[in-house]
Amino acid sequence: MDQVDTFVESHAQYANENLSDEYTNSREMKEKVILIYGDNELSNRVKAYCDLQNEMWEFITDINDINTESNYKCLLALSYNDVDNLMISSVAFKIYSIPSVIVLCNNQSHLKIYNEFNFDEVLLYSDNIDRLFSAIKGWVEDAVKDQAKI
Secondary structure (H helix, E strand, O other): OHHHHHHHHHHHHHHHHHHHHHHHHHHHOOOOOEEEEEEOOOHHHHHHHHHHHHEEEEEEOOHHHHHOOOEEEEEEOOOHHHHHHHHHHHHEEEEEEEEOOEEEEEHHHHHHHHHHOOOOEEEEEEHHHHHHHHHHHHHHHHHHHHHHOO
């Protein structure tokens, strides 16, 4: 029985190492994607703008929709619900290692909580969707320029 265990361990180790390398290489080769959370006018405008810029994006409405196979460059948490934005942003950054998080703060009294997380950018909600969209649009343009350098 010890010989069987030794055989299985030695071959399983070898197979898992190869699988891990293949998985790592395939993730590195995939194009980076912008992840968009929130279903509203602002997120719809951002999706349309990403299309105009030929920027790849994925849209989710639930935290369980995050694709572990994707290579995300950024999360845009644009829901009109602060609890949802804080939850998805925190999990995306800490669990899924999404390197950049831009999040919408809907209630100024919650701004201190957002700032504790050290997100890349916290946008304070205003009724002026155009101003919010311009800030996000600037980030998308910078992301396109950064990707062109790579």
